[in-house]
Amino acid sequence: MEMFDLSLIWAIIIGFGVIMYVLMDGFDLGVGILFPFAPDEGSRDVMMNSVAPVWDGNETWLVLGGAGLLAAFPLVYSVFLPALYIGVFLMLAGLIFRGIAFEFRFKSHRNRRWWNRAFCWGSAVAAFAQGAVVGTYIQGFAVEDFVYVGGPLDWLSPFTVLTGLGLMAGYALLGATWLIMKSEGHTQEWAYRLAPRLLLAVLAVFGLISLWTPFIDATVRDRWFGHLHLLWVFPVLALASAAWLWRSVQERREGQPFVATLGLFVFTYLGLVASKWPVIVPPDYTLWDAASAPESQLFLLLGMLFVIPIVLAYTAWTYWIFRGKVREGEGYH
Numbered sequence: 001m002e003m004f005d006l007s008l009i010w011a012i013i014i015g016f017g018v019i020m021y022v023l024m025d026g027f028d029l030g031v032g033i034l035f036p037f038a039p040d041e042g043s044r045d046v047m048m049n050s051v052a053p054v055w056d057g058n059e060t061w062l063v064l065g066g067a068g069l070l071a072a073f074p075l076v077y078s079v080f081l082p083a084l085y086i087g088v089f090l091m092l093a094g095l096i097f098r099g100i101a102f103e104f105r106f107k108s109h110r111n112r113r114w115w116n117r118a119f120c121w122g123s124a125v126a127a128f129a130q131g132a133v134v135g136t137y138i139q140g141f142a143v144e145d146f147v148y149v150g151g152p153l154d155w156l157s158p159f160t161v162l163t164g165l166g167l168m169a170g171y172a173l174l175g176a177t178w179l180i181m182k183s184e185g186h187t188q189e190w191a192y193r194l195a196p197r198l199l200l201a202v203l204a205v206f207g208l209i210s211l212w213t214p215f216i217d218a219t220v221r222d223r224w225f226g227h228l229h230l231l232w233v234f235p236v237l238a239l240a241s242a243a244w245l246w247r248s249v250q251e252r253r254e255g256q257p258f259v260a261t262l263g264l265f266v267f268t269y270l271g272l273v274a275s276k277w278p279v280i281v282p283p284d285y286t287l288w289d290a291a292s293a294p295e296s297q298l299f300l301l302l303g304m305l306f307v308i309p310i311v312l313a314y315t316a317w318t319y320w321i322f323r324g325k326v327r328e329g330e331g332y333h
Helices: 006-037 041-051 060-072 074-107 112-139 158-182 185-216 218-225 229-250 256-276 294-321
Strands: 279-281
Touching (some): 041 158, 041 185, 074 112, 074 279, 158 256, 185 229, 185 256, 218 229
């Protein structure tokens, strides 16, 4: 008899990696989504400089989560990749284009507008693809005998388009509240004006998704409206975070809007996990069905116990070094 449930431990590790990626890469993707709407080119310099020191470190969590899935839950890879090849390709292409734009935009003068577009569209495509992947997870996969049997475009449906747009709006809200914290002057005022509108858009889209989801998955409907009434604590806390965000913006707070937006994302994420738990490949396969051999999980877990503290340490150090406001004419470059 095993002393520890290794599959459960790995699920917690990967779940932690996913939410860390969403929170930490979400705001810099959001900055990219907002890029074309900035007041002027000086504001765009501030926006890019505010995330330039940290964006590549933020994506460490994407690598960690992906590697953890392959090692601990190989069934997830064998189903998700054939089902999501196009979506994952779009996400990676978007991340590549925006990564290149970070360096070339500051060196280019004649073609800067094209690098602005690469940064914006790369961020938007990556965010939409991530949201569509979440929507596909909610609606489930066509799987028979542990093999994906659906088509290459099954991931693209009206519901996944809505979740993709919803995550774009959520990332844009994260980006706006990040700019409130990191900028000043007319750039900060623009972000203050934008944040309430984005919050209303996020709440509207998330509300539609919440109403639509029970009609897609009867298990989710039974879970939320059955005997597990404790699940409602997550949407209540998410709405409380939204109210805190609204009030802190009206009171012209600087750090609180960003923290409140993080709370909105965390409680929405926990609600999604609770809706599906313990299913990891919807609609039927649990995390124990998808798990690799216990020996493999244990071996890799020992390495992960060293990696995660190191990642957390250098992430915290980077944010500490580059703390404070970003001003026009100053920054990473």
